[in-house]
Amino acid sequence: MPSPLRIVAIGGGTGLSALLSGLRQFAPDVDITAIVTVTDDGGSSGRLRREFDVLPPGDIRNCMVALSEDEALLSKLFQYRFQGGRGLKGHSFGNLFLTALTHITGEFTEAVKQSSKALAIMGRIYPSTSSNVGLQAKLVDGSIVCGETRISRSRRGIHRIQLSPPRCKPLPETLAAIAEADLITLGPGSLFTSVIPNLLVSGVSKAIRDSPAIKAYFVNLMWQPGETIDFRASDHIRAIRNHAGKLLDYAVINTSVVSPAMRRRYALENVSPVENDVEAILGMGLEVVPAKLLRKGTKVRHDPAAAAEVAMDLAHKGRLRKRR
Numbered sequence: 001m002p003s004p005l006r007i008v009a010i011g012g013g014t015g016l017s018a019l020l021s022g023l024r025q026f027a028p029d030v031d032i033t034a035i036v037t038v039t040d041d042g043g044s045s046g047r048l049r050r051e052f053d054v055l056p057p058g059d060i061r062n063c064m065v066a067l068s069e070d071e072a073l074l075s076k077l078f079q080y081r082f083q084g085g086r087g088l089k090g091h092s093f094g095n096l097f098l099t100a101l102t103h104i105t106g107e108f109t110e111a112v113k114q115s116s117k118a119l120a121i122m123g124r125i126y127p128s129t130s131s132n133v134g135l136q137a138k139l140v141d142g143s144i145v146c147g148e149t150r151i152s153r154s155r156r157g158i159h160r161i162q163l164s165p166p167r168c169k170p171l172p173e174t175l176a177a178i179a180e181a182d183l184i185t186l187g188p189g190s191l192f193t194s195v196i197p198n199l200l201v202s203g204v205s206k207a208i209r210d211s212p213a214i215k216a217y218f219v220n221l222m223w224q225p226g227e228t229i230d231f232r233a234s235d236h237i238r239a240i241r242n243h244a245g246k247l248l249d250y251a252v253i254n255t256s257v258v259s260p261a262m263r264r265r266y267a268l269e270n271v272s273p274v275e276n277d278v279e280a281i282l283g284m285g286l287e288v289v290p291a292k293l294l295r296k297g298t299k300v301r302h303d304p305a306a307a308a309e310v311a312m313d314l315a316h317k318g319r320l321r322k323r324r
Contacts, residue, residue: 004031005315008181008213010128010198012037012059015189015302018295019218020066022308024122030312032123033177034063035204037197039135039163042149044081044091048099055108055127059194061094067121109171124177128198131168135197137161148193152226158192160243163200170201178204181213182318185311186248188218188302191236192227199244208247214318216250218307221258221293221300223271234280241284251286252310253278254302256294266300273300289314 007030009019016034023032038055040046045056065078078094101111109130116125137145140157146164178184187195199205208215217240219233228236233253240247253276258266266272278288291310295303 004029005183005312005319006031006033006177006181006213007311007315008033008035008177008184009311010035010184010186010195011189012040012194012198013189014062015187015194015218015220016059017062017066018302018304019185019188019307019311020063020123022304022306023311024067025305026308026312027122030315032067033174033181034067034123034125035128035174035177035198036060036063036125037194038127038129039133039148039193039197041134041147044095046149047091048095049132052099052103053132054099054102055130055132057095057098057108058092060112060125060127061092061098063125064094064116064119064121067123067125068119069122124173126171126174126177128174128204129168129170129201131165133168134164135161135193136164137192152190152193152224154226157229158227161192161196161200163197166200168201170204170207175203175207178207178211178213181211182322183311183315184208184211184213184215186215186217186240188220188307190224190227191220191231191239196240196243199240199247205244205247209245212318212322214250214314214321215248216252216289216311216314217248218252218293218302218310219254219276220274221254221302222266222273225269225271228274229270232275232277232280234277234284236274237281237284237286246285248286250289250314251281252289252291252293252307253281254293255290256292258294258300262300 040056045058080093082088102108135148137151138160295301
């Protein structure tokens with residue numbers, strides 16, 4: 001029997017969870033590793049981080065739900081958010097679960113590992129670093145903003161971001177997964193607060209460049225207030241290059257049309273679909289993969305099944321490239 005295709009998915013937030021949920025349907029023909037950003041400082045995750053000195057569990061929790069065999073039940077349990085109770089209001093059960101397990105096992109990475117085993121998830125999930133790091137952004141006007149929440153709320157363009165403290169190490173398992181991958185994906189997800197922070201962890205960008213895997217970026221569907229207003233697809237890729245060098249082989253773009261009604265709704269927040277400037281992307285040396293990636297619903301989101309199909313096709317190409 002051929003060995004499973006090895007896919008390393010890097011990012012955070014709902015975008016990464018959508019891709020993982022789609023990839024889970026291809027098990028056991030795919031071996032999934034998720035590398036998840038740990039710079040969140042808002043909401044339940046931020047409160048637990050400040051009060052218990054743990055890494056933010058929110059994005060990790062979402063990935064666990066996405067990779068669980070029983071996604072429906074786990075989603076209800078792990079995503080359950082307490083509506084009242086002194087100290088409990090606003091917390092999700094999954095965040096509390098990971099925080100408690102961190103104190104039992106002694107470290108967050110071990111808590112993630114043990115909870116993944118207990119929940120029988122289809123794949124592995126690693127925080128991008130075990131260090132307690134935050135984000136700092138230099139805006140286009142020269143001002144400095146600290147903290148992921150404040151950065152995502154900024155209405156001025158982001159020039160550059162960095163981790164604080166700037167030097168932190170990845171897990172050895174992360175580097176090993178990257179080296180053995182057939183495909184490494186970045187995104188979809190918040191460019192400056194979910195995708196790029198993973199690439200700033202010491203050694204990660206070099207490991208991606210050195211890996212024989214195909215590297216693909218799933219371009220976001222819409223502008224994101226506070227991060228990528230007016231960004232074309234090539235602007236996303238250029239931002240990744242400015243922070244981590246030339247990593248990418250492919251750009252995956254959406255060809256589904258956002259309905260006029262949905263456009264009007266998003267326009268109220270000054271948000272429009274990302275322009276797919278294909279010629280500019282090709283001029284940067286990348287290949288373009290067009291696909292209908294829009295999920296039906298009341299929000300513009302990537303369709304898990306469609307994104308996963310693209311990823312699997314690229315992983316097959318990556319496996320063939322490695323054999324050559």
